[in-house]
Amino acid sequence: xxxxxxxxxxxxxxxxxxxxxxxxxxxxxxxxxxxxxxxxxxxxxxxxxxxxxxxxxxxxxxxxxxxxxxxxxxxxxxxxxxxxxxxxxxxxxxxxxxxxxxxxxxxxxxxxxxxxxxxxxxxxxxxxxxxxxxxxxxxxxxxxxxxxxxxxxxxxxxxxxxxxxxxxxxxxxxxxxxxxxxxxxxxxxxxxxxxxxxxxxxxxxxxxxxxxxxxxxxxxxxxxxxxxxxxxxxxxxxxxxxxxxxxxxxxxxxxxxxxxxxxxxxxxxxxxxxxxxxxxxxxxxxxxxxxxxxxxxxxxxxxxxxxxxxxxxxxxxxxxxxxxxxxxxxxxxxxxxxxxxxxxxxxxxxxxxxxxxxxxxxxxxxxxxxxx
Amino acid sequence: xxxxxxxxxxxxxxxxxxxxxxxxxxxxxxxxxxxxxxxxxxxxxxxxxxxxxxxxxxxxxxxxxxxxxxxxxxxxxxxxxxxxxxxxxxxxxxxxxxxxxxxxxxxxxxxxxxxxxxxxxxxxxxxxxxxxxxxxxxxxxxxxxxxxxxxxxxxxxxxxxxxxxxxxxxxxxxxxxxxxxxxxxxxxxxxxxxxxxxxxxxxxxxxxxxxxxxxxxxxxxxxxxxxxxxxxxxxxxxxxxxxxxxxxxxxxxxxxxxx
Numbered sequence: 001x002x003x004x005x006x007x008x009x010x011x012x013x014x015x016x017x018x019x020x021x022x023x024x025x026x027x028x029x030x031x032x033x034x035x036x037x038x039x040x041x042x043x044x045x046x047x048x049x050x051x052x053x054x055x056x057x058x059x060x061x062x063x064x065x066x067x068x069x070x071x072x073x074x075x076x077x078x079x080x081x082x083x084x085x086x087x088x089x090x091x092x093x094x095x096x097x098x099x100x101x102x103x104x105x106x107x108x109x110x111x112x113x114x115x116x117x118x119x120x121x122x123x124x125x126x127x128x129x130x131x132x133x134x135x136x137x138x139x140x141x142x143x144x145x146x147x148x149x150x151x152x153x154x155x156x157x158x159x160x161x162x163x164x165x166x167x168x169x170x171x172x173x174x175x176x177x178x179x180x181x182x183x184x185x186x187x188x189x190x191x192x193x194x195x196x197x198x199x200x201x202x203x204x205x206x207x208x209x210x211x212x213x214x215x216x217x218x219x220x221x222x223x224x225x226x227x228x229x230x231x232x233x234x235x236x237x238x239x240x241x242x243x244x245x246x247x248x249x250x251x252x253x254x255x256x257x258x259x260x261x262x263x264x265x266x267x268x269x270x271x272x273x274x275x276x277x278x279x280x281x282x283x284x285x286x287x288x289x290x291x292x293x294x295x296x297x298x299x300x301x302x303x304x305x306x307x308x309x310x311x312x313x314x315x316x317x318x319x320x321x322x323x324x325x326x327x328x329x330x331x332x333x334x335x336x337x338x339x340x341x342x343x344x345x346x347x348x349x350x351x352x353x354x355x356x357x358x359x360x361x362x363x364x365x366x367x368x369x370x371x372x
Numbered sequence: 373x374x375x376x377x378x379x380x381x382x383x384x385x386x387x388x389x390x391x392x393x394x395x396x397x398x399x400x401x402x403x404x405x406x407x408x409x410x411x412x413x414x415x416x417x418x419x420x421x422x423x424x425x426x427x428x429x430x431x432x433x434x435x436x437x438x439x440x441x442x443x444x445x446x447x448x449x450x451x452x453x454x455x456x457x458x459x460x461x462x463x464x465x466x467x468x469x470x471x472x473x474x475x476x477x478x479x480x481x482x483x484x485x486x487x488x489x490x491x492x493x494x495x496x497x498x499x500x501x502x503x504x505x506x507x508x509x510x511x512x513x514x515x516x517x518x519x520x521x522x523x524x525x526x527x528x529x530x531x532x533x534x535x536x537x538x539x540x541x542x543x544x545x546x547x548x549x550x551x552x553x554x555x556x557x558x559x560x561x562x563x564x565x566x567x568x569x570x571x572x573x574x575x576x577x578x579x580x581x582x583x584x585x586x587x588x589x590x591x592x593x594x595x596x597x598x599x600x601x602x603x604x605x606x607x608x609x610x611x612x613x614x615x616x617x618x619x620x621x622x623x624x625x626x627x628x629x630x631x
């Protein structure tokens with residue numbers, strides 16, 4: 001074994017303590033923020049009902065909404081692109097489900113599947129234009145932000161002479177696919193918890209004895225499912241490596257044989273898929289589709305992703321971090337309401353968290369890449 | 373005399389009215405380092421792009437192990453074992469060494485119908501290969517951004533060889549490096565050559581070429597002045613040929629032969 005090269009530690013490479021090493025990860029900002037937010041509201045809003053079953057369900061649903069679109073935005077951002085059309089896509093997808101399912105009277109499962117196909121195709125078109133023209137995705141998807149929003153307002157006015165189409169819940173009654181987006185699971189468990197006195201139950205009225213929260217909405221199941229799938233895809237598959245590579249350096253990735261264009265277009269399609277899941281859950285919950293649904297959601301998704309530690313320039317980030325970012329978002333938005341704080345201060349709070357997260361992330365990236 | 377691995381015969385490449393290569397002939401042998409020298413604009417880039425399948429030659433033929441070779445695109449060339457290591461465009465700084473090493477060639481392990489990135493295997497192989505090349509890593513998850521320029525070139529070379537490169541094209545691997553790092557890269561070239569890989573080393577630095585080269589070809593204005601073997605030519609002669617002789621000779625006398 002005399003010819004094996006002697007391993008000599010370079011005297012100029014400092015040893016990094018295990019503590020510091022454990023801290024250098026994209027999720028750090030998200031973890032710190034999550035703890036801070038829960039401590040804060042635990043101290044100031046504990047007695048407000050924020051942490052009983054109804055309160056938990058309240059902020060969980062809002063967080064889950066953010067999570068669904070944040071997973072798509074996260075993977076796309078790591079692949080080096082943005083999608084500003086997410087919010088408009090949510091409005092458009094909801095409106096399409098309503099037009100197909102209510103106005104045209106198609107079976108709800110057909111309406112949902114056709115809407116998914118249509119929206120994913122639009123996502124693919126977004127991606128195709130970006131990789132073909134080499135234009136910044138910022139501009140291309142900004143165009144689609146207006147195009148899709150325009151159609152979302154135009155179509156229902158022409159067809160129904162109004163901007164909100166209702167009657168979706170009635171049309172979806174008993175539909176197997178609609179139940180995947182609008183239903184709840186774990187009813188038996190919640191009934192048991194209500195009977196055992198763990199969670200609150202209605203005390204009078206027709207539903208007396210039933211738990212106030214009677215199951216986990218499918219929205220939350222979708223959110224958690226997408227987070228798990230997104231995380232495994234990104235960190236444990238070869239496609240995940242290609243996502244990092246495509247966003248890290250397009251040319252270097254191409255030189256190594258990574259199909260960069262395919263990766264980027266697929267991520268645009270996935271983002272569109274997430275937006276459509278959001279829309280499907282929303283129209284099933286509200287029973288109607290409105291032309292103004294999903295406004296500003298693209299920015300909220302991007303903020304959640306950035307709080308979660310992803311770099312705006314691509315090539316670095318974490319789905320778990322983005323999910324934590326979405327959780328912070330939801331808890332703060334609903335928590336301020338519970339704490340009795342003027343809700344307009346939410347934006348101030350949000351801006352400050354965003355700024356803090358970006359500064360922290362820049363610092364972490366410098367440590368990782370050894371930049372100075 | 374063994375058969376050359378690659379024979380390029382009278383390669384011409386025209387871009388519209390511009391003649392980038394005007395009849396270049398080069399033989400590349402396995403286990404040898406073939407230095408391709410030339411000043412800026414001599415046609416080096418066009419030459420390696422032709423060899424690596426990016427450009428199709430306008431005229432002339434390329435023989436790979438004696439057989440006529442036509443590449444539709446660079447992927448064909450990579451599949452045939454011709455790998456190019458670009459000066460800057462090889463590694464992704466934000467990704468770990470292990471992820472970079474296996475970029476585009478990720479090992480997978482099947483669990484049921486799903487194929488997962490085999491991180492254990494990737495990390496183990498990366499550490500072994502880095503150790504062979506004499507690079508000390510804190511761990512396979514260390515980001516490439518923390519490596520020096522020379523180490524990045526070495527990782528890129530090790531990666532190409534690990535994935536079966538038989539011809540390795542190095543595009544100015546030493547041009548942006550310090551003295552010590554350059555020495556490391558030259559040592560890497562020597563190791564790779566001893567494994568039987570044909571190395572095409574593109575440079576405009578005569579001293580770097582003389583340090584490891586077995587054969588030397590000088591490109592000037594799209595033409596070659598033939599190929600010299602090691603010991604048949606002096607650094608001064610190479611330098612003269614690169615600059616087109618005359619002008620540099622006059623320049624050199626006025627500068628006191630420091631160029």
